[in-house]
Amino acid sequence: MDGMENIAELAKSVMNADRRALSQAITLIESSRDDHRIQAMELMDHLRSSDRKAIRVGLSGTPGVGKSTFIESFGTYLTGMGLRVAVLAVDPSSIRSGGSILGDKTRMERLAREPNAYIRPSPSQTHLGGVARRSREAVAICEAAGFDIIFIETVGVGQSETIVSEISDIFLLLIAPAGGDELQGVKRGIMEIADLILVNKADGDLKAAASRTCSDYSSSLMLLRKRVHDPTGFPLAMAISALEEDGLGDVWDKIEELLDWRKAEGWFDNNRTAQSRFWFKEEIRQGLLSMLDDEKVKEEMSALMNMVDNGEIYSSAAAQKILKKYTAKPR
Amino acid sequence: MDGMENIAELAKSVMNADRRALSQAITLIESSRDDHRIQAMELMDHLRSSDRKAIRVGLSGTPGVGKSTFIESFGTYLTGMGLRVAVLAVDPSSIRSGGSILGDKTRMERLAREPNAYIRPSPSQTHLGGVARRSREAVAICEAAGFDIIFIETVGVGQSETIVSEISDIFLLLIAPAGGDELQGVKRGIMEIADLILVNKADGDLKAAASRTCSDYSSSLMLLRKRVHDPTGFPLAMAISALEEDGLGDVWDKIEELLDWRKAEGWFDNNRTAQSRFWFKEEIRQGLLSMLDDEKVKEEMSALMNMVDNGEIYSSAAAQKILKKYTAKPR
Numbered sequence: 001m002d003g004m005e006n007i008a009e010l011a012k013s014v015m016n017a018d019r020r021a022l023s024q025a026i027t028l029i030e031s032s033r034d035d036h037r038i039q040a041m042e043l044m045d046h047l048r049s050s051d052r053k054a055i056r057v058g059l060s061g062t063p064g065v066g067k068s069t070f071i072e073s074f075g076t077y078l079t080g081m082g083l084r085v086a087v088l089a090v091d092p093s094s095i096r097s098g099g100s101i102l103g104d105k106t107r108m109e110r111l112a113r114e115p116n117a118y119i120r121p122s123p124s125q126t127h128l129g130g131v132a133r134r135s136r137e138a139v140a141i142c143e144a145a146g147f148d149i150i151f152i153e154t155v156g157v158g159q160s161e162t163i164v165s166e167i168s169d170i171f172l173l174l175i176a177p178a179g180g181d182e183l184q185g186v187k188r189g190i191m192e193i194a195d196l197i198l199v200n201k202a203d204g205d206l207k208a209a210a211s212r213t214c215s216d217y218s219s220s221l222m223l224l225r226k227r228v229h230d231p232t233g234f235p236l237a238m239a240i241s242a243l244e245e246d247g248l249g250d251v252w253d254k255i256e257e258l259l260d261w262r263k264a265e266g267w268f269d270n271n272r273t274a275q276s277r278f279w280f281k282e283e284i285r286q287g288l289l290s291m292l293d294d295e296k297v298k299e300e301m302s303a304l305m306n307m308v309d310n311g312e313i314y315s316s317a318a319a320q321k322i323l324k325k326y327t328a329k330p331r
Numbered sequence: 332m333d334g335m336e337n338i339a340e341l342a343k344s345v346m347n348a349d350r351r352a353l354s355q356a357i358t359l360i361e362s363s364r365d366d367h368r369i370q371a372m373e374l375m376d377h378l379r380s381s382d383r384k385a386i387r388v389g390l391s392g393t394p395g396v397g398k399s400t401f402i403e404s405f406g407t408y409l410t411g412m413g414l415r416v417a418v419l420a421v422d423p424s425s426i427r428s429g430g431s432i433l434g435d436k437t438r439m440e441r442l443a444r445e446p447n448a449y450i451r452p453s454p455s456q457t458h459l460g461g462v463a464r465r466s467r468e469a470v471a472i473c474e475a476a477g478f479d480i481i482f483i484e485t486v487g488v489g490q491s492e493t494i495v496s497e498i499s500d501i502f503l504l505l506i507a508p509a510g511g512d513e514l515q516g517v518k519r520g521i522m523e524i525a526d527l528i529l530v531n532k533a534d535g536d537l538k539a540a541a542s543r544t545c546s547d548y549s550s551s552l553m554l555l556r557k558r559v560h561d562p563t564g565f566p567l568a569m570a571i572s573a574l575e576e577d578g579l580g581d582v583w584d585k586i587e588e589l590l591d592w593r594k595a596e597g598w599f600d601n602n603r604t605a606q607s608r609f610w611f612k613e614e615i616r617q618g619l620l621s622m623l624d625d626e627k628v629k630e631e632m633s634a635l636m637n638m639v640d641n642g643e644i645y646s647s648a649a650a651q652k653i654l655k656k657y658t659a660k661p662r
Binding site for chain 1: 375608615618632635639642649650
C-alpha cells in the first residue's frame, strides 16, 4: 500500500467518499500479492462498520446491445435526481484469458464527468477464481463510500452472469429488438435470473420491432414459473431507448417497486444473506483447490508422480503425502 | 483388521492367492474408517512389490443387455483355458445413494464355482468420492493375487463409465440388437471410449437383428476419428451370443490382438502411467474438497456463517479463517 500510511485511514477516507481513496482501495483489493491481500482483508473489516446499503444492480447483454449507452443515460438520470452512482464491470474475458474487453473509462464520457458518479474500469488482469472475490469487494467498497446505486455490468456469457447475479439485488437483461424467431436465442438460464428485461433501441426505425420483441418476451416471461421472491407482474419486459432517454423513469419506478416489495417481505435481506453464505463457501472451495495451482505444490506433485511412474510408491499413498503435508485433519 | 495379525502377512497371503485373504483385503480397503485407511495404505505398499500385471477389462452396458451372462460365459471360457479370472463391479447407484444394484454373488453361479475365478460383490455402501479409489485398490489387490484377467463391470450411466474406463486397459461395451433408429441412443461419449462393441443376443429370433445392428455400429465406428492408440481395424463391433457361447473365442482373439499391439507400441504402459497420474491428482482434489464434508469443519463454518449474517465479520475473512486453520501455506 504505497502512499497510504495505514489502512484505517484509507478506510476512513473511503467512507468519506474521497475518490482518490476509493480508487486506491479498489486497486488494493485487485492485487493478488500476499501482503496486499492481508491489507485488503483489514480494509474490508474496517469498512464493515459503515453499515451502508446501496442498491446493487446487475446488468448483462450481448455486445452491441447498448449497455454503455444505457448506463450512461440511466446513470445520468439517477445523478440528476441527486443519487450517487458507481459503475463496476465483471469482465468475462479476464476470467479466462487475462485480457480486458470492458471498462474503457472514456466510453461513458458524460456520466464520468458527473461529480456524483464513479466509473471503475475493469482490471486488465487477474488470476482465475479471483474475479468474483474482487468484484464483491469492489462492490462493498463502493457501498461503504455511500453510493446509492452500484451497477455491476457484464457481457452475457455464462459464468460471469452467474457471478454478477450472485452479487446483485436486482438483475437487468438488456436485449436488442429482433424477429420473433430470435427469441429462443436468449438462454433459459438468463431469463430465469433476470428481473427486468429491457428491449433497448426502441427508437427510429426499430421502434415497432422493439415493441413486438417486448410483447414476445412478456408472453414468454408469463410462462416461467412464479418466483416466490417476486411480486405480481415480475419479472417483466419493457421497451426503452437509452439513446433518446425514453423510458428511463419507468425503469427506475419498476426497480423501486420491486425492491420496496422485496424489502417489505424480507426477500431483500434474505437474498443478501444467502449470497454471503454462497460466497463464503465458494471462497473456501476455491481456496482449497488453489493448492493445485501453487508452483511449490506442483513441483512436489511432479516429483511424487515420477515415483508413482517408477513403481516406487502407490498413487494413493503419494496423494496422501500431499494432503497430509498441506491440510490439517479436523479434530 | 480383525483376525489378521499384521498387514505384511495379509499381503503375503494375498500374493499367494489365498481367497480368504483376498476377500479380507478388499473388505479392508472398502472401509472408510481412519485406522483401516492407514492399514489399507500399508497393504497397498506391500502389494506394490508383486509387480504382476493382469489384463484389466472394463465392461459396460444397460440393464438387461446380458452383462452377467456374458461375464459368466466368457469368464468360464477363459478359466477353461487355464486363465485366472476376477470380477469386480463399480456400482453407480452407490456413488449417489449408497444402495447397491449389482454384485449379487449368486447371479454367476457357474463361474463362481470355478476354482480359478473370484467374483466380488459390489459393496453395499460407500461415501461419495470413494468409489473410484476403492475400485482401483480392489483391482490392484486382484492383480497382486495373480489373476490374469480382471473384469470391472458397470451399468452404463455416465460417471461410473468414466471411472471404469480410467481403471481399465480395454473397454467393452455390450449392447442389444435394435432397429437402426435406436443407434443414436448410445451416447457419443461411450462410443469414444469403447474398444470393442459387442452386440449380444445374436441367437434365435434376434440373430438377424444383431447382425444388422453390428453392421450399423461398424459403419458409425468408421466415422469416428482414428485414435492414435489403436491399430487398424479398431475399435470394432462384433455380434456374439453369450447365452449360446458363440463368438467368445473371437472376442478373446480381438482383445489379445489389440493389447499385444498396444504393448508393442508402448501404449499399454503409457495408458497405465497416464491413469496413475490422473488418479493421483484426482485423489488430491477430492481430498481437498472432502474438507467441506467434515462434520467438525461444517460446524465451524456454520458458526462463522452466523457471524457473517450478523455483520460481525466479512465473508472473505471468515473463509480465510477456515482455510488458514485447515491448510498449510506451501513455502
